[in-house]
Structures are given as C-alpha cells and as structure tokens.
Amino acid sequence: MHNNTAVRLASIVTALGAALSAPLPAFAAAAVGQAAPAFSATDTSGKTVSLADFKGRTVVLEWVNPGCPFVRKHYDSANMQATQKSAAAKGVVWLAINSTHAGASDYLAPAALAGWMKDQGAAPAATLMDADGKLGRAYGARTTPHMYVIDARGALVYAGAIDNKPTANPADIKGATNHVNQALAETLAGKPVSVATSQAYGCSVKYAD
C-alpha cells in the first residue's frame, strides 16, 4: 500500500508542476490516444449536451457545414446519413457540430441548421451549435467534415477524414475506405484502431478571426 501512496503523491506533484509550467495552447490540444477534451454545448433545440452525458459509450463527432461542397458530397450521396445510422445501430452516440461563427456568410441559425439536417434525413443524436468555436478549437477541427471517434473509456481513438479519397466528387465515395466505419468496428471489438489519423479534407471551419 505504501507503493500506491508514494506513487500517487509523486504523480500529483508532477501533474501540478506540468500544469503550472505548460503554456496554454492557442488552438487544439486533443491528441489521438489521449483523453478526449470534455465539453458542453447547446444543441439546435436549446438543450445543453455534454460529453460526460455519454460516459461509457462510444461517441462520434462530426464537424458539419451545409455550405461546404465536401459536406454536401457526403450528404447528397447519403453516405454520411448511412454512416450515422449504422453507428447508431451499434449504440454509438453521433454528435454533429457546427463551428461556423455568426458573422460568416454561410452561417445558419440553429433552427435552419436543424431543418437542413432533417431534410437530409441525417440521424445524429444531437446537432451542437459552436458559434464561438470553443469546441472546434479544443478538438483542432480544421475542416468540414472532420471526424473524431471517442471510445467508451473516453479516449480519442480516431481523428481525421471520413474516408481516404480527398475529393469533392461523390463518385469517389464508393471505392473509398470509410475511416469512421472502420474505427468504430475496431473500437467496439476492443481492438486498437488501425488507421487512427488521416488527412482531414474539406472546407476550412469558419472560426471567427
């Protein structure tokens, strides 16, 4: 037992030291393999949704922006909706997030965004509004779409593109490997994720300057 006490003491001191000495990052800190940053955001119906609400469940984060042709590539072809539905069937929580700032030309108010998602037949558990970009910056979301998979233990196990064909052409979806489907299958089977990061492609997330 003294082993535990001594080691615990040491780790507390180290953590304190690290916390005091590390500079605050300007953008992003989420790293694959580490704990996914906790967050709390409002969804399109005004409800507060936190990552902690889904403790013990696998969570997928999808950065979305209806104004982006790459997002539309995956929605018009029903690829994103199919990925969402297959994830939900496995008990995975899917959160769609929009980090477009209010002054951007393609900003959509919560009701409009919810309406678009409904029209598309999208099936996320919630669509979160992140107009101040806090959530996007915490995760280092750069593009729309940008996909993250968080496993049941709260670790980030995948960050990157939805598939491995970085184009705007819907015809490329069929032959591409869907990284999210693959990461979910591996995580739910308790296996390590084989492709844990990939080049996210799409339009840049419209953060405020």
Added chain:
Amino acid sequence: MRLLRTLLAILTLGSSLPTLAAPGTVVTTDQVRAELVAHAPQGVVAGQPIWLGLSIAHQPHWHTYWKNPGDSGLPTTLQWTLPEGVKAGEIEWPTPKRLPIGPLVNHGYDGKLLLPVRVEVPAGFAADSLPIKLHAEWLVCKDVCIPESGDFALDLPARAAWSPQAAAFDAALASAPRALAGATASASLTDSGLQIEIGGLPADWAGKAIELFPETAGVLDNAAPRQAAWNGNRWTVTVPLSDQRFESPQRMDAVLVPAGGAVGSRIGFAIAGNWPKLAPAAAAVPAAAPLPAASTAPPLGLAAALLFALIGGAILNLMPCVFPVLSLKVLGFAGHAHDRRALMLGGVAYTAGVVLSFIGLAALLLVLRAGGEQLGWGFQLQSPAVIAVLAALFTLIGLNLAGVFEFGSVLPSGLASLRARHPLVDSLLTGVLAVAVASPCTAPFMGASLGLAATLPAAEALAIFGALGLGMALPYLAASLWPGLARTLPRPGAWMARFKVLMAFPMFATVVWLVWVIGQQTGIDGAAALLATLLAMAFIAWALGTPGIGQVARAAFGVVGVASLVLALSWMLPAFQAAASPAPRTGEAGPHWQPWSEQRVAELRAAGKPVFVDFTAAWCVTCQYNKRSTLANAEVMADFAARGVVLLRADWTRRDAAITAALAGFGRNGVPVYALYGADSARPPQILAEILSVREVRDALARL
C-alpha cells in the same frame, strides 16, 4: 418561311455543335479563368522537352492551393492524356503564399498563377501535332469553397513554334523555388517538435524572418507559432508536430521564403530521432488520473523497509493464524502477573523465539532459493505434510486447553518438569510456534519488504526478516515490559480454568482452517483422512493424558488409539501422496475465473484484452477473505464484465514454479497479489492492495 428558319437553325446548330462538344483551352467560372497553355519555342521535337501548364486567373479574394494545402483545402490536380511515349512530369509549383484564415493556415495562390509541367517528347516522335487533353480539378475558396474542374484540349502543332505565353512561363519557372546552393539542413525530433537547422544560407538572409512551408502534408502544425533563431548564417526553427499527424517520414523537403522575398528556396533534410508513437492503441490514460502503481516495487531504502517490516509484523498479531497462539500467552500473563521479572524475561524470550524463527525461516528460504528452488514466502505451507503436522499440533493444544488431557500425564515426567522449570524455553518455543503459523498470512506492508529482501545481500535480507519478527513480538514484549498491564489482569482463580477452555476454541477454529487447506491441496479424501488422524491422536491423548483412569484401562485405550492412528495414517499418507503428484493446480475454473498461465496472459494482452489476475492460495487467509468479499461483490463483477476484463486465478496452494516466478516479477514473494493489466500491452499492470476494497477495484477499472 418556317422551313427556311428551321434550315437556318439546323445549320447554325450544326456549326456550333463541334465547338460545344470539343473542349477548348479555356474554362471560365465565376471564380477563375483557367486556361491550358503550352510553351514550345522550337515546336515539338523528338528528344526535346516542351512545357505545358494550367494558367489560373483568380477573381479577387479567391485562392487555390499548393501541393501541401495546409489545414484545409486540396491541391490542384492535373490529369494529362497524351500520346504513347509522351510523358508529363509533376507540377513545378511556384512559391506558395501563407493564407491564414482564423486560427487555421493554408498554403496557396491568388491573383495570376501558372502551374508549369515539363513534358518529355520521346526520341521517335515524328507526328505533325501533339494532341493534348487535360482534366484539371481545383478547389477555389474565398470564405466558401467551390470545387471546380475543367476539361481542356489542345492540338499542338509540331513543326511551328508555340509560345504565346512565353513571358508567363518564364515568370512561373522563375518563381519556382530553387535549390539553395551551399545550404545544408538537418532535422531532429525534440519534445517541442521538429527542430530544423539550416546552415550556409545566403548572407542577405541573415537576421530576417523566414517562412517555412513543408512540402509533406500531415506532419507539422501549420498554424502554431514557431521558435526561430539565427546564429551567424545558421538558422534554427522548431516546428510543433501536428496533433493529428499521420505521417512519420525519414526525410522532408520544405520551401523557405525570407521576409520580403517573393521567390522561395527549396531545402531537403533527413529527420533524426524517433517519431512519437502514432496514435497508440485503444487504451487511454485520462490526463488527470493518478499514475497506476508500478509493477515492480519502487526502490525502498533499507531503513524504510525495516520500518515497514516492523509495522507489518505488528499487524500479523491480528491475523487469525496468530491470534490463538497469542491467546496462549495472554493466559500466561494471568498466571504470572505477580512476578514482573518473570514476565519481562518471558516477553524477551518470546521475542527472541519469534525473531530467531523469522531469521531462521528466512535463512532457509534464501539458502533454498540460492539452491535454485522456486520458493516463495509461505512455502512451508505448500506442503500437506507440514499442514498436517500443524493441524495435529493445534488439535493437541486445543484439547489440552479444553482439559481433555494434561501435558503432565502425557509427556514423560522429566519433560514436563523441564517445561515448568524452563518457562523461558517455553516462551521461546511459543514464539517459534507463532512464527510457523503466521508466516503465510502476508499482511499489508510485508509484500514489498519481502520482495526487496529477496534481492538484497543476505545480511540485509535477514535484518529485514528480523525486523518483521520484532514487529510481531512487539505487542507482547511491550505488554510484558509494561508492568501496568500485568497488574490490571485479575489474580489467578477459578476463572482461569474457564478461560483456558475458552481459548481452546480459537485453536480448534485454526484446525478447521488447516483442514480446509488440506482439502484444497489433497481433496476431500485427504481432508477426511486428516480428520481421522486427528481423531485418533485426540483419543490417544485422552487415553494417556486424562487423569483418573486405571493403568490397565489406559494401556488398553492406548493400544486402540495407536491402532486407529495407524489406520488413519495409512489412509492419509497415500491420499497426500496422490495429491502430491504434480499437475499443479494453477487455478479453479468457474463461471468467471479461468486458470492462469503466463502464456494465457500474453495471448490476451496481445489481443488487447484487459486482464485481472488473482494470485491466491488456500492457506492464505487474506486471499480467502478478499475472494469472498470484494471479488464476490456483484458491482465489482459487473464492472469487470462491462470492461471485458478476463479474470485469471493463479493458485499457489501447491508449489508452482511458474507462479513463484511471476510473483517475483512483481517484486513480491507471497500472496495475495492482484494484478490488473490494461488493454495497452506497453503499460505495466496496476498492482492493487493486499486487502481489496470494492472502491479500489472499481477505481482501478475506471482508470483502465
């Protein structure tokens, strides 16, 4: 009239059809004007290169991307369709511009851009013209992005000069980054990122801020600020790595653009050092959680080890194995309360007995270990014979206390008076007895001390065991030296007889436990055989030791007793032998628990499954307590199931070299040991405390 109009329409339609169907050299959109251009001042000559390219004129505020587009975007792609043998090279990208957008950074172009491509004309080329087809795709963005594409075609006449955009080509080729003559570059991976050192830079660059564009995407962080410094004509910059890095290249190229310069320079460098592991496997360490306990005992100073050994020894007195023996000594107090000196000496003798026994046992352990035996602490209780002897001893003591026989009647009178005349020897032997039974009960604090002791030089190891003994004897020693305690005890009287009988019961309880251990080791037959033996012994003890029986009767009973003892032994010994044959029980299977083996653990860890190993033994009371309390707790089992933890049990009740070695691997020498392996096979297991609490197990599982 209508016919004429129709004919006219058909004619115009006919004449416009070819232009509608065939792509030209220009594609115009609302954002760009893209044109397929060529530069062949000597025409298309066999063996001579020509230049082709895509010229993009961006509308104001719109931009396209470089080969490494940065945080978002896609580079322009060109797909050429050329005749057989005509090979188009890669795009000679002009020097890019840094395009910040909020917290993100892209690399690209705006205004007028030409992307030149060198085309090799094969030696045997003899055609009149070179048909060129191009399918180009580009992503053009302002604040919104529009992916666009165009199909272009051009028939390049072979024998005439073709260079309407000569100036544009010259400018584009001039603005392509050039190799920096005389510059040397190297890079190494540090904690804060990739440190790139470039020497031999042009003199007029010195002191200037330099923009560095990596040509490989997905490695470096594009937006984070970079530390750069000049040292003479050496420039060093540290670039943080991308938090979603998916490449670990050995070499990289980059374009350097000094402040105020328009044309960049290309530099290549090898990367030394190890890339941080790309996305480790599924297990996570929550950043705020405390570190898991190390699998090897952290280095203990000798003083600390001695202190812990002392405390551990003291706690041993509370263990059910020791308490009955201690109760004997408590009885002794009551008898000698008036004689303080005798009490003190008795206490010292007891202490001596305990300490010497511990040291003796330790010495034996070390000697046997040195001889190569896979032994651990408690090893003496892995032998059924030893347990049977102890059970017999306790039975006799219990019967004596209960009044079934008197030692005086059983033992030769000489021996009995020896005992009476040498109470010190009696105390010493009680101490020895206490140690013999206490040793397998590994108390908290003992584990690490013993593990350390096994690795120390003999003198220090024995010192630690001696400290353990001292700790165990301490309460009794303190009591015997403290006169107050002796005086608080009531004077001897009739109550003593009843007290004596009362103390028999803990003795018998210990016998029950020992019988159970034998049962674990040798099966129900062995346990029953032992009980029969004990019964026979009890009968003999009564026959020989109870006062008030005539000599003849005594002799007769004695013979019957001895005969039944022989019978019982003849049953017990073979039962023990049968069970002694190796087939080491490494653990009972059950609905939840599987038998442990080193190989099984390795298999499960390789498969990324978390594993919980319970190193236990039937003779270890702490283990049994944990087994029946915490490890049977419904919530704990549910937690195990929820996390897919495989439960393995390593049963050390009988000698098992593999388990002994595994325990040594944790720096431990005895049981219980509870090891929780996470799914990440690179991390050592968490070792839990010896007395498990539900909270501790659940917290440990949560930390997985």
